[in-house]
Amino acid sequence: MVEGGLWRRWVFFYIPLTLFVFVLLFPFYWMIITTFRPDGELYKPWNAVAYQPFWTNNPTFEHILYLFEETMFSKWMFNTLLIAAVSTVISLICGVFAGYALARLNFPWAGGLGTTIFVTYLVPQTLLFIPLADIIRNFGLGDTPWALILTYPTFLIPFCTWLMMGYFKSIPKELEECARIDGASRFQAMYHIILPVAVPGIMSAGIFAFTLSWNEFIYALVFLSSPEQKTVPVGVTSELIRGDVFFWGPLMAGALLGSIPVAIVYSFFVEHYVAGLTGSVKG
Amino acid sequence: MVALATSSAGGKRPAPRARLLEDERWLAFALLVPTAILLGLFIAYPFVKGVILSLTSARVGVEGEFVGLKNFVKIWNDGIFHVTVWNTFWYTGVTTVFKLALGLWLALLLNRHFRGKAFIRAFILLPFIIPTVLSTFAWKWMFDPTFSVINWTLYQLGFITQRINWLGDPDLAMTSIIIINVWRGVPFFAISLLAGLQTISPELNEAAAIDGARPWQRFWHVTWPLLLPVTMVVVLFSVIQTFADFQLVYVMTGGGPANATHLFATYAYQLGIGTGLLAEGAAISLAMFPFLFLIVVVQLLYIRRVEVR
Amino acid sequence: MAQVTIRQLNKVYEGAVHAVKDVNLEIPDREFVVLVGPSGCGKTTTLRMVAGLESITSGDILIGDTVVNDLAPMDRDIAMVFQNYALYPHKSVYDNMAFGLKMRKFDKAEIDKRVQHAADILGIQQLLSRRPRQLSGGQRQRVALGRAIVRNPQVFLFDEPLSNLDAKLRVHMRVELRKLHERLGTTAIYVTHDQVEAMTLGDRVVVMKDGLVQQVGDPMTLYNTPANLFVAGFIGSPAMNFANVTVVGGEGGLWVETKGLKLRLPGALASRAAPLTGKSAVFGIRPEDLRVANSADPAEYSMDCEVEVVERLGSETLLDTRVGSETIVAAVEPMVAVRAREKVRLAVTPDRMHLFDAETEKAV
Numbered sequence: 001m002v003e004g005g006l007w008r009r010w011v012f013f014y015i016p017l018t019l020f021v022f023v024l025l026f027p028f029y030w031m032i033i034t035t036f037r038p039d040g041e042l043y044k045p046w047n048a049v050a051y052q053p054f055w056t057n058n059p060t061f062e063h064i065l066y067l068f069e070e071t072m073f074s075k076w077m078f079n080t081l082l083i084a085a086v087s088t089v090i091s092l093i094c095g096v097f098a099g100y101a102l103a104r105l106n107f108p109w110a111g112g113l114g115t116t117i118f119v120t121y122l123v124p125q126t127l128l129f130i131p132l133a134d135i136i137r138n139f140g141l142g143d144t145p146w147a148l149i150l151t152y153p154t155f156l157i158p159f160c161t162w163l164m165m166g167y168f169k170s171i172p173k174e175l176e177e178c179a180r181i182d183g184a185s186r187f188q189a190m191y192h193i194i195l196p197v198a199v200p201g202i203m204s205a206g207i208f209a210f211t212l213s214w215n216e217f218i219y220a221l222v223f224l225s226s227p228e229q230k231t232v233p234v235g236v237t238s239e240l241i242r243g244d245v246f247f248w249g250p251l252m253a254g255a256l257l258g259s260i261p262v263a264i265v266y267s268f269f270v271e272h273y274v275a276g277l278t279g280s281v282k283g
Numbered sequence: 284m285v286a287l288a289t290s291s292a293g294g295k296r297p298a299p300r301a302r303l304l305e306d307e308r309w310l311a312f313a314l315l316v317p318t319a320i321l322l323g324l325f326i327a328y329p330f331v332k333g334v335i336l337s338l339t340s341a342r343v344g345v346e347g348e349f350v351g352l353k354n355f356v357k358i359w360n361d362g363i364f365h366v367t368v369w370n371t372f373w374y375t376g377v378t379t380v381f382k383l384a385l386g387l388w389l390a391l392l393l394n395r396h397f398r399g400k401a402f403i404r405a406f407i408l409l410p411f412i413i414p415t416v417l418s419t420f421a422w423k424w425m426f427d428p429t430f431s432v433i434n435w436t437l438y439q440l441g442f443i444t445q446r447i448n449w450l451g452d453p454d455l456a457m458t459s460i461i462i463i464n465v466w467r468g469v470p471f472f473a474i475s476l477l478a479g480l481q482t483i484s485p486e487l488n489e490a491a492a493i494d495g496a497r498p499w500q501r502f503w504h505v506t507w508p509l510l511l512p513v514t515m516v517v518v519l520f521s522v523i524q525t526f527a528d529f530q531l532v533y534v535m536t537g538g539g540p541a542n543a544t545h546l547f548a549t550y551a552y553q554l555g556i557g558t559g560l561l562a563e564g565a566a567i568s569l570a571m572f573p574f575l576f577l578i579v580v581v582q583l584l585y586i587r588r589v590e591v592r
Numbered sequence: 593m594a595q596v597t598i599r600q601l602n603k604v605y606e607g608a609v610h611a612v613k614d615v616n617l618e619i620p621d622r623e624f625v626v627l628v629g630p631s632g633c634g635k636t637t638t639l640r641m642v643a644g645l646e647s648i649t650s651g652d653i654l655i656g657d658t659v660v661n662d663l664a665p666m667d668r669d670i671a672m673v674f675q676n677y678a679l680y681p682h683k684s685v686y687d688n689m690a691f692g693l694k695m696r697k698f699d700k701a702e703i704d705k706r707v708q709h710a711a712d713i714l715g716i717q718q719l720l721s722r723r724p725r726q727l728s729g730g731q732r733q734r735v736a737l738g739r740a741i742v743r744n745p746q747v748f749l750f751d752e753p754l755s756n757l758d759a760k761l762r763v764h765m766r767v768e769l770r771k772l773h774e775r776l777g778t779t780a781i782y783v784t785h786d787q788v789e790a791m792t793l794g795d796r797v798v799v800m801k802d803g804l805v806q807q808v809g810d811p812m813t814l815y816n817t818p819a820n821l822f823v824a825g826f827i828g829s830p831a832m833n834f835a836n837v838t839v840v841g842g843e844g845g846l847w848v849e850t851k852g853l854k855l856r857l858p859g860a861l862a863s864r865a866a867p868l869t870g871k872s873a874v875f876g877i878r879p880e881d882l883r884v885a886n887s888a889d890p891a892e893y894s895m896d897c898e899v900e901v902v903e904r905l906g907s908e909t910l911l912d913t914r915v916g917s918e919t920i921v922a923a924v925e926p927m928v929a930v931r932a933r934e935k936v937r938l939a940v941t942p943d944r945m946h947l948f949d950a951e952t953e954k955a956v
Contacts, residue, residue, distance in 0.1 A: 124527030
């Protein structure tokens, strides 16, 4: 704890920490309160008299209903879930295999390949989205979920590989050597012994990859065009704004509901997520 | 040769069973193929294609022809591009400094034992977890010119009498974007640095305390040097992400007002996708490459140095 | 069960480090062979090549009369016990032991029979449902042994299996291992850096250094007639004393001489040392072959020393003494009445004297 008297503890610990928590969480509170506030209360100018922005006495579900009745929000949710899940699974399989090979096997150019994968890990999506859009169109994948299912792994695989490499390196080599002497082939040793032991690492990589793909925006924005194909972030952005008019109620409701699946996954696996996060920069 | 001769004389050599994957090289090859295909198809190929595209006059629906460096010359003389370059570096620099300072502060606060620590740690990561676009909309609503809750608060507290048009003024718009980026990035810095702090043995600080070091001196002479490797990596990661940022600006201002807040990515999007000038958009994207490349090289060298040590 | 033959075995890493050099070894069926040497001597690399975990640069390894050079570890019918036990953390003790049999597609009843039998031998029946992390070091060790036993392999390989145990348990497990070998009689190759383990466990001991085999022999041969300076110094505890001497002719034959020390070489040794006359050599004597001299001891087999430290171990007392510029340790009777900084006269057992060529380091 902080040394010294009670006032020091307040000045140097409780007050700053409270401020941090308040600032970091306030936008979410604002999201929630807006979701349930009727339009009549919503659009009051900032200097209106007798305006109570932080609370409402007339909570309403009209924005959420609007979302489900007037937009394709449920379809967007489904799309996002499907794309995130499938691309995460693909990336996990590739990443676990590649990570295993790089961490455990001796082969020519292993070092170079490891570096290459690390470099691709650092390639931002915004560097390649224009030519990639062209390629997606040429492959006939434009405006289908496959456009994202196949491209999300490009930033997820390097991450998963990197994370799994670190994890595999922490598992004693003797485990699989023993398995191989016990009669397992290299692949069986990996499948029966190393993978089960690496489950926590795989979970971390999976959770992190899932949140990353749920979060992705620019590919989804560029590769998808019809409303029924969109993901939540793109759908909310493009379908709830008409010209200059923002439908703030449904927008916030969409933001809130669109955040809930990630928040749920996150809340169940906080430790794995944090391990993935810190592992992602550690290597 | 001698060894071969003796073995053929002294023992029978069983025909090696067909176990291709027992050979490390074949197994490695098999395990790496899926990754290589996906990364080759959707990273290496687009990169090459992007370079070629930037050297043509392609637009949406028009193949275009080879024009050499014309697109690059054009953006070089483009006033908006100049603003974009300045914005991107300013945005990256300022946010990184704030994210590091605040993130480190928060990490140090969290590196103590107090009740509800796990709970608070879980909650403060939310800005980083929640899809950026969605949380940015919450901010956009908070910064709304007419209905801003921030203006309301400042007005009620007596700080302002005129409304602040957060997103209408170029400087204020940039400031708003910086605030949001810092807000989103601080948890990442804090949690990563916290992980770094937790690997520092408390005995070191205790020993320094016994040697008579004040808390500030302990931080400066013990904690900070040991935390530096993690800090470097986190900063470099964050710099890359921030430099190539898109979502935040796209949602908050779309590059406006009057193209005053464009970053590379948003300007590339506006030209390449919005206006359909594919080649010019690709050229602007690629203009990010030298700087990104530099950062990646620094990072690789740094990681290697840490590993060697 | 089978004999193991190693012929002209070489291992070169990355074209640079020559870890194992021309190793030849015949291990008959049912023998317990110990490879011993300091770290980096190539003993573990040799073992791993037998296991198939390292590729062979050149040479041959035969198990039975099959050349196994190109066989995968799974096809060699061997079992190995690792230093860190390598127990599969996600499997119960039972499944750890059953894994090798499952991989080889044994039927359930046979697996169960074998696991129960091995557990019986090792006294770990009550641990079968536990996970490795719930076990103590000694129990883990037993499970690792059990995993090797159930397979009933042709050869057991041990890679420093006792070095993670505390000293007391190590002595206990050493005895257990020896008993186990008497009972099962499986050919075994055991790697250790601990010469006590090597001496107590091995039917034969292979001493290695810098990738080369220094000497192969049963423990007493290594102790009594070490082939060179390295083996002499490595085997035996406390280690043999060495003094740099000159071989000189004198009354009654050959003598070794250095500052503060002059000893006559006994008959057989003297005749072998004749070619070294006038040259420098290394004289060796084990601490246990020294004792405090009495008046009956002849002067040509004794030396005057100054005691520096007295270490009383109970069963014996070690005198750290100085003779001229050499340090000599003597293991003498426990109740000896000598104190530090006193002078003492030590007697040498003549037929226990060793002499090494200073240049080749080979025993004379």
